[in-house]
Amino acid sequence: MLWVLFLLVAWGAAAISCTRLCLVAARLAPPPDGSSREAGEAGEGPRPADGTELTLYETAFLAGGPHRVADLALVTMHLRRRLLLAHTGWATVVDPDGRDEVERTVIRAIGPRGQSPIAPVRSAAAAADAVRALADRLVAAGLALPGGAGSDIGAALRAVRGAALLVVALGAAAVLTPGREQTPGGSAVPVLVWFGLPLVLTLGCLAIARMEVRPYSSWASPAGQRLLEARTASAGGQERDALVAFAVRGVGAVADPALRAALTGRGGAARIFP
Template sequence: MLWVLFLLVAWGAAAVSCVRLCLAAARLAPPPGTSPRETREGRRAADGPELTLYETAFLTGGPHRVADLALVTMHLRRRLLLAHTGWATVVDPDGRDEVERTVIRAIGPQGQSPIPPVRSAAAAADAVRALAERLVAAGLALPVGAGTDIVAAVRAVRGAALLVAAMGTAALLTPGREEGPGGSGVPVLVWFGLPLVLTLGCLAIARMEVHPYSSWASPAGQRLLNVRPASAGDPEGDVLVAVAVRGVGAVADPALRAALGRRGGAARIFP
């Protein structure tokens, strides 16, 4: 009856991981009584028919992507100089929005600063926090930690499925398994098949409901990202769209890419 111990381990792993995935997925649901159409129409009525570049940057890469977008925007429009050595120099001290003004304040009164602390300060600024809160309230962004939870939960269910398969294989190789119900190995496979079906079913449902798994955008936000314009219509705008969607790796200028590629210690965002 040693196979029964393997079965208990398999059922325990499957049950715990599937419950964890269900709880994580529940955090992605819109507020009660709000249909996806109402959420999208309400958000458009308040903020316009399409996502802004800042909103796109947040949904694809989070607060640090917003900070990178602001830095690249200011550099391309000659309000900031980003040197390949990793320093930022203020050219025009008048920011065009609150995120840009946060960048200028983070650089300091001397007008020069290393880029990593500027990026961290901008990512943690109230302006970015307010942007995140608006997107969460509209159902387009995930609450803090929800995206990480869903990714970790999906990995846990995958691991549980592999553990169930391993436990089933071990049970089949264990002497005395014929003592199980039915007196043959067939019932053993059936008993292990149930938790395997449970885990695989949860993975299939999660893929249909919340895939692609994102750390920032909700399923509604992902759908809205999929319909955004692929081009801004001019070279500078195309660069900014690329940075918002893919990050600084999309920058063609090697000097600018080198400047932004110098990462400092990660700041704690939105405690």
């Protein structure tokens, strides 16, 4: 009867993971009211807090969260020669006057000596009041999910896939377990049928999710996703296009190997000067 214990574990994993996916998908689904639906069909919806198109910081937050905002400030200051990001992973202040509160936070995080490793500067800027206020505005406007809740979809899908693999493994173990109950002819068919039911449940849930569940970013709501997609098509000069690309794609949009090394911390930790 050991296979019955395996079956209970398989059913438990399948039921819990599928229920979690359904709950997360329902929580992140757009509101079903008619006004929101009509606005979405018209290509409209909640707008940024100032009523215009997404700013660079708003774009960065919706695409990558607080750390993307901090990275965008670093890259912007570097491209405009107000900050030097060295491939060794250090940031050096060139112009101590920040143009906005996020840039001023970056300068304060670097410290009075004017030089600091990039990693703690990024962390400090991402946790700054200016970035939290930006997040609160986007959440209040219906464009962002609180706390990056969109990542829950990916975690729930991974849990269902894991449950499906666990069902297969437990079914194989049940078939191979000595002393399991079989039909009079020695067939393992009844055991496989019992394990086939939770397998069908998990695979069916994954199939429905593939068709129905929209891929969410970790931070943007469905309305935010629409504005984010529209923002990627905007143009505004070579430098601004580069910043928009970075806001949307992060380090993957950086062509300069030295800047990429600075942001990823793969260029070593040697200090530029004492």
